[in-house]
Amino acid sequence: MNSKNYLSPWAMNVSPSPTLAVDAKAKALKAAGEDVCGFGAGEPDFDTPEFIKQAGTQALADGKTKYAPAGGIPELRQALAEQYQEHGVIAEANPAQVIVSPGGKYSCYLAILATCGPGDEVIIPAPYWVSYPEMVKLAGATPKVILAGDDQGFKISADQIEESLSPATKLIILNSPSNPTGCLYEREEMEQIVDLACRKDLLIMSDEIYEYLLYDGSIHYRPASFSEEAAERVITVSGFSKTFSMTGWRLGTLVANPAISKAVASLQSQTTSNATTFAQYGALAAVQNWSQAMDAVNEMLVHFDRRRLKLFDGLNAIEGVSCLRSQGAFYLFPKISGLGMGSEEFSNQLLEKEKVAVVSGHAFGAEGYVRLSYATADEIIDKGLDRLHEFCSNFEF
Template sequence: MDPAAAPEPDRSRVSARIGGITPSATLAVDAKAKALKAQGRPVIGFGAGQPDFPTPAHVVEAAAAAVRDRANHGYTAAGGLPELREAIAVKTLRDSGFAVDPGQVLVTNGGKQAVYSAFATLLDPGDEVLLPAPYWTTYPESIVLAGGVPVQVTADESTGYLVSVEQLEAARTPRTKVLMFVSPSNPTGAVYPREQVEAIGRWADEHGLWVITDEIYEHLVYDGAEAPSMPVVVPGLADRTLVLNGVAKTYSMTGWRVGWLLGPPDVVKAATAYQSHLCGNVSNVAQRAALAAVAGPLDVVATMREAFDARRKRIVSLLSEIPGVHTPTPEGAFYAYPSVKALLGKEIRGERPADSVALADLILRAVEVAVVPGEAFGTPGYFRLSYALAEAELVEGVTRMGALLAEAR
């Protein structure tokens, strides 16, 4: 069955907490595109946020060797293999300048578990989390599942999708406990400059807030941009900061499911106790593969970054040629986030899409191109397009979409 077409849960049969979850829109779009491709349709999908490069050969070989090693056939420490936690600590100091001990590292089943565990460990019912938008779809769901209340703080293309201290302060209440901070950003590709990271960090420190910072795209920056780690820029925040990361994007290992959470020892100890009941250790084979990745060279990410940079320039150029589409140039990650607000309500092939969900549906039906509407990221009127796909497909897909949208009247 197409996952996107699965029946809605019966609210009387599942808890309100779980029944209220909105499935991942990005995965749903990707599943729909793949299902259509399986039917022989020439669908081009811009939905999935994963590199189209293979996992490095030395990482795959490390996993193959791990499978044959009996030491990996049984339970291991819930917090992660000691060698991997040590390597992550070394890698973190090397890449961002943030010094942590191995005891401050929790290895998780991918970045998503790190996100949920961070909120589950910090939040009590009713605690508010300032959530800059556009945001990744998993953040608000994880906050709500952990009993928290997401408070959206919206930035648009006029500021390059960067929120200001003034906006954050206006949204802060006595119930505010956490700021979710992401740079480089999914879905916009926005990168906060050092001075803005410092200003936001000092503001959070002044008000005694926790910061959860997702650094999964740390190495994918362009045009000389840098993505400094907030606890490095504002050292006083280190005792109230959780840093989330993983091997998925840097090493093209999305399916291996290895992420991590870094933070103060007492919080990491609590999160590890939670994980010991939730799932126990992450797959030992995947951990051995991750060890080979983080302890190895960064040449693979340099190669990917060069390719992504070329695609980034191409997709922005192509999107900017479409009347009614406004596309800020992303400085990081591998996403473009164009505004399509000027096209809403206009007639296209006999239809007048009122929102970006309807417009995305029309594009899929009419020209077989799959994009994720901005509603999934808290900001209607936009599309997210991942450019982590072959350039020929990228050009064909945007060209098809552009020809359709040019018909708008």
């Protein structure tokens, strides 16, 4: 019997995460004794701040090992609601509007699942985070990808979105700062998109997982805070993974209007129950001791920023490669099309010949680019750049 017969249409259509696949490949090569320079992982290389770890450990010792309410432990939802009220994302500190999930990834999925279904179209600006189109398809909806290249700073305009609208458009996905480009929308650019959503009766999912990883004095804007109507239409997704180097804790957040948050809580209650109970106490310590938490983040940012600039300069010094200066997250997205090779082949050959792992732009809906994460040690960046120089010097211009 054909094993495909056992699989659902969802399982047959879904692709595995290419970023996790590159990281796994690099790790496997390393385990086999190869000297690999890994730029594939979207994961801070620092440990979780000590006081957060202690709060999680204490919670375990205190027996916080049982089920929690599906939407999260009440103290954390309350603390997050107060913070989001301060940010203008919600009018009142209503904990019912805040959901704690097992990871920002799951928050995104539930936001899409709660609002989109068969017959709906979702606008996804490319370069996009690899999971968005797959999540939209898993919800039975249709992804509508709009490309913004480096000539427009990797940011789509409200006009571009408007041209792509159809009567079926339901949701626009925004991700600022962006994975994979590190680009950041200016307030005016975002306001135009929010205005469009209000005029055309659309929802926005604003994925703000990199909201605190900013450089060059840049400011992150939260579209839900622009107006009362924006707060109704925008689902704000974030989480603890990237900001506090807590990727393995699996803790995400979602803030939306009461009806959407209620639906998300119901979906979560039927699919995962709650995010890990004792882990939520670690997150609570971060939110309740915000200045201490931000001190730890600022320390990490010093290292990220130094690496960003080193990699940025190094990439731009390679003939045939050009890279925009990112303003957030921990990625650079250089254009390699000048080398005359597709991005998939480029990344495969680079790994094979020079043992340097990068992710093909193809995975992010943007051929001709590759993504490098600088959430890695300085020595790896130095060595990786030397190898990239060597690899690219073999191309003829």
